[in-house]
Amino acid sequence: MSVLARIAGTGERFVHGYASRMAAVVTALVLAFLWLPIGVLVFMSFADGGVLSFPPDQLTLRWYRVFLSNGAARGAIVTTLTISIPATILTVTLSTMIAYAVDRYGFVGRSWLQLLATLPIIVPLVVTGIAMVLFFNGTLGLPNYVSVVVAHVIRTIPFATLVILPTFLSFDRSLEEASKDLGADELATFRQVTLPNVFPGVVAGGLLAFTLSFNEFVYTYFVKGSSDPTLPVYIWNQIRYNVTPEVNVISVVFLLVAVSMVLVAVWLTRVDLLARR
Template identity: 55%
Template sequence: MTILSFVERIAHRHGETIGRSLMVLILALIWLPIGVVVLMSFAGSGVLSFPPESYTVKWYIEFFSNTKAISAILTSLKVSLVATPITVFVSVLSAYGISRYDFPGKGLFQMFLTFPIVVPLVVTGIAMTLFFGNVNIDAGYGTVVIAHVIRTVPFAALIIIPTVVNFDQTLEEASMDLGASELRTFRRVTLPNVLPGIIAGGLLAFTISFNEFVYTYFVRDTAMQTLPVYLWGLIRYGFSPMVNVISVFFLVFVTVILIAVLSLTSLKQLTLRA
């Protein structure tokens, strides 16, 4: 019996069991550290020791009474609430152009639209820093918003473009044949059908923007602190129990947004290419 045939027999007999075991192991490796962070956020002492000797909610109380932390949260919201609509607008325009028109370099345009996903964050961060410096744009709120738009457009586009491209255009034709104007058709037919994908793309863009650190760190000024930057400051010169609380805050926030995204679009839409 060759090694290959032996492996095939094992895979045939025990493949399902092995696959499930590997899945459980992978999920455990992902979620056990997160579980430890959640548990340690209730540790009674500030010493990083596991398991905790006592439990308390005082770190949560301190977090929500910490003016610097609240200010960092508000700064993150101010950036994300501006970057997200811009991202959605750019993604919808791109999706509409890709689905409705044929033009030279269409495939290349789609590739470059999502290209920032595969480029290392540090490389893009350095490139943006050099660009803003060469065109004499001062680092600050504006540069951070621009950086976040560049960061979030590819992710939003991956959801919005398939949603618009896969929309049945014969519905629009039927609506206009019945006498509806192009604007009325878009408002009554097209928009309701593609809106779930647009909202899902916007929510995902908002989540990524709210959690973005690398781009923000490169293009911000020294006075500007988003929540990820504030978290970096806490762990840079020593460990603070507040780090666990902020991590839990991020976890809950992202989980809620992702549940909303998955309720509005399917996993197939998230991975489908236009």
């Protein structure tokens, strides 16, 4: 027993003495683990040889030119945008309505609405994906394009709501009271007082929704039927059947879109807001 106590005591003293250095090492190692693969991807997009050769003999912009002259890849980007842009607009509208209703109105089923707006994150993507293909394509017979847009809306609503709702909850309600006291009705108040105040959160929610939709794969993969591939589906086919170094270039495109969108979103809200939610 006393031996155990002594070992425990030594452990305590060790942790006490080295804790902050251990923390620094853990942080550095994990950040390296998270960012090295991305660095490799960017580096390999400039590699001259095939995919299988590392380190590359020489650096080149060749694959960027190949990508730019590849009609299928550009077509995939256009297809993705024709889905992501309407899906984002719908999602932002619906998420703002959810945030407004949850924040302002007490109604029966309010907690159910919140639950429904959270569940798509929790139910495994493959389960929702096949449920959608069964119902949209099998039962309702929706056109493929409509199915994909609706699927993207369902996929992005939870994330947009998680960003937009806090900006409503933290908004100073007395400004609205003042507006109403001065004679404005609910909608005029919403336009002139509420919306300008929550606008950064709404835009941030929209940017995250767009990023998520631009990257969306699982729902799209199941629901899209025979329609044109989106960029993630195109990459999936490339990786599974014929890898070319061009995939590295497309990866860089994805990275740039995601990083710039998220940075603007974070700048508009606050990063700890994302963490708290």
